[in-house]
Amino acid sequence: MWFFALLPALASDHFDGPAASRDPARDLTDLYAWVEEKQGRSSLALILDLHPYATHRSRFSPDYTYRISLRRASIDGTGADTHISTGEAFTIDCHLVDTLDAMRCRIEPVGVHCPGCTRVITAPLDDPNGASVPGVRLFAGLRRDPFFINTLVVSDPPPRAGERSEGRSIDVTDNILVRASVLSLVFEIDPQEILGGDGLFAASGRVIWKARLTHTPRLGRLK
Amino acid sequence: MIALLLLACTRHPPIVPTWPGLDGRTCTDQRVVLIDPDPWVGLERISIRLNPDERPASGGPHHPLAVLHADDLRAGLLLELDGDLGPASCRLVPGEALVEQRSCGEYSFSIHYAPLCDFPPEIEGLERTARPETANFALAQKFGTRLEQPDVRDAWNALPPFGLTRDLAACNTATARCDTLLSIQQQMDRGLARLDALDRFEDPKKTRDPTAVGAGLDWCEHALTPQGLICEGPHPLRDLLLDDFLLVDTSKRCTLQTRSFLEIEMAHIQGRAPDADGARHQTCGGRTPGDDVVDTLLTITINGPDRLPPGAPFYGPSDAEPDPPRGDGVNAPSEPAVEAFPWLGSPRHE
Numbered sequence: 305m306w307f308f309a310l311l312p313a314l315a316s317d318h319f320d321g322p323a324a325s326r327d328p329a330r331d332l333t334d335l336y337a338w339v340e341e342k343q344g345r346s347s348l349a350l351i352l353d354l355h356p357y358a359t360h361r362s363r364f365s366p367d368y369t370y371r372i373s374l375r376r377a378s379i380d381g382t383g384a385d386t387h388i389s390t391g392e393a394f395t396i397d398c399h400l401v402d403t404l405d406a407m408r409c410r411i412e413p414v415g416v417h418c419p420g421c422t423r424v425i426t427a428p429l430d431d432p433n434g435a436s437v438p439g440v441r442l443f444a445g446l447r448r449d450p451f452f453i454n455t456l457v458v459s460d461p462p463p464r465a466g467e468r469s470e471g472r473s474i475d476v477t478d479n480i481l482v483r484a485s486v487l488s489l490v491f492e493i494d495p496q497e498i499l500g501g502d503g504l505f506a507a508s509g510r511v512i513w514k515a516r517l518t519h520t521p522r523l524g525r526l527k
Numbered sequence: 528m529i530a531l532l533l534l535a536c537t538r539h540p541p542i543v544p545t546w547p548g549l550d551g552r553t554c555t556d557q558r559v560v561l562i563d564p565d566p567w568v569g570l571e572r573i574s575i576r577l578n579p580d581e582r583p584a585s586g587g588p589h590h591p592l593a594v595l596h597a598d599d600l601r602a603g604l605l606l607e608l609d610g611d612l613g614p615a616s617c618r619l620v621p622g623e624a625l626v627e628q629r630s631c632g633e634y635s636f637s638i639h640y641a642p643l644c645d646f647p648p649e650i651e652g653l654e655r656t657a658r659p660e661t662a663n664f665a666l667a668q669k670f671g672t673r674l675e676q677p678d679v680r681d682a683w684n685a686l687p688p689f690g691l692t693r694d695l696a697a698c699n700t701a702t703a704r705c706d707t708l709l710s711i712q713q714q715m716d717r718g719l720a721r722l723d724a725l726d727r728f729e730d731p732k733k734t735r736d737p738t739a740v741g742a743g744l745d746w747c748e749h750a751l752t753p754q755g756l757i758c759e760g761p762h763p764l765r766d767l768l769l770d771d772f773l774l775v776d777t778s779k780r781c782t783l784q785t786r787s788f789l790e791i792e793m794a795h796i797q798g799r800a801p802d803a804d805g806a807r808h809q810t811c812g813g814r815t816p817g818d819d820v821v822d823t824l825l826t827i828t829i830n831g832p833d834r835l836p837p838g839a840p841f842y843g844p845s846d847a848e849p850d851p852p853r854g855d856g857v858n859a860p861s862e863p864a865v866e867a868f869p870w871l872g873s874p875r876h877e
Binding site for chain 1: 771
């Protein structure tokens with residue numbers, strides 16, 4: 305019998321590559337997306353977590369844009385012929401404000417010029433009440449890491465739910481993230497108001513470089 | 528080189544705006560306010576005070592402002608990126624322009640830009656996440672193998688989450704991007720086969736001879752290679768996992784504990800019958816904070832499709848159980864998510 309003890313490398317997307325492990329502020333750990341009912345309407349909850357084992361000294365980086373991409377999706381076929389298509393896109397781009405004490409996010413459709421569809425929301429960091437604009441609520445800051453895993457998971461013979469290989473009972477400390485926190489971006493989005501209605505969506509989280517102007521703009525003949 | 532369009536408007540026609548009421552008769556100067564609505568660019572507002580000598584005697588197409596051209600703007604607005612992007616650079620491609628007169632002599636000139644960036648393929652992005660554990664389970668080089676193979680997780684994380692299977696299908700010529708995609712595709716095939724093969728012999732006393740009867744894979748007909756068992760063709764889950772996103776249905780509700788991860792995808796793979804609304808799935812899909820995604824992923828990848836309960840999910844609203852259920856023994860977070868925004872509990876004090 306052998307085990308792959310990958311502590312702490314194997315935990316959702318925590319430390320999921322050498323580069324991400326070098327800079328925890330760009331190491332996305334998890335994306336959550338689910339739908340709740342709020343005042344008789346659907347409400348899309350999105351959580352993008354980063355910075356494994358974050359502490360009160362951990363910070364988002366001003367060098368990055370934290371992005372959640374949403375695309376309308378359809379799924380067709382069955383079995384090996386199952387196919388997922390994606391279409392109309394929405395982006396949620398977030399970055400620290402210049403004073404580094406708040407997160408500003410812009411939610412807008414991509415590919416469609418629709419000024420009324422765009423929302424810009426700024427939430428002070430670590431305020432549990434977050435901030436709200438019509439159709440969107442945002443929190444940004446340190447939260448408990450909800451992910452749970454016992455990293456001694458893959459063995460030969462393979463694991464069975466409820467069993468622990470060494471024969472002792474399972475307890476909460478087998479979750480290697482039992483005391484872990486993460487930096488979280490939390491959204492509550494009204495699909496009717498922001499996404500053009502209910503439906504199937506594909507959601508993914510990313511970190512990209514935040515571009516900055518380094519040249520003084522010049523406007524051609526307008527001098 | 529890959530062009531990454533980050534904003535909506537990509538048209539860049541000559542901008543010949545119609546300047547409303549531009550006469551300047553009572554104003555000492557003209558001012559154009561350029562408002563860039565894109566915080567990604569970091570450019571928010573530029574004011575340009577026109578030289579009074581350039582103030583027009585009358586409006587119309589002969590005014591200097593009227594010859595304002597998209598290329599003029601593009602030439603003046605160059606972006607450079609910090610970091611180790613090497614020669615990568617961005618420029619702004621102006622799109623639709625809107626001009627309105629704010630007050631006497633002051634015009635608001637709003638324009639939507641598309642930052643057009645040339646990135647080497649391997650740094651299209653820095654990091655990505657959607658389906659949990661995919662990189663570590665299916666692509667980590669140390670996972671279940673002694674093979675010396677390149678760690679492709681950084682390259683995979685840098686790729687966009689959508690359209691990779693489409694891009695692979697279009698790889699008719701050898702490019703660095705196609706090489707990367709093919710390498711990831713091959714490693715995902717191997718990684719999924721390794722997971723599938725873990726239950727070949729539930730009894731450790733049995734032979735490990737991969738050519739023996741019963742030594743095959745659950746998801747596919749197997750082929751034996753020097754690197755171990757793989758599917759004869761693509762692993763049936765490969766393309767599904769290569770494009771990395773959570774599939775969530777906002778027309779269905781979940782709770783914080785609903786086991787909804789991969790439920791929409793598996794409803795189709797298992798061929799469940801559609802309901803009255805035509806949906807094969809029962810939950811909102813996506814992923815909830817209380818979802819035991821490790822158990823789900825292990826059960827699906829190790830057991831294969833035939834040992835999952837047919838016609839119903841093996842989690843969530845059904846009591847059906849896979850044979851056997853797989854898991855890591857930890858079935859819930861140490862402290863559950865809370866029912867109120869922002870759902871995740873307060874961090875522990877250090």
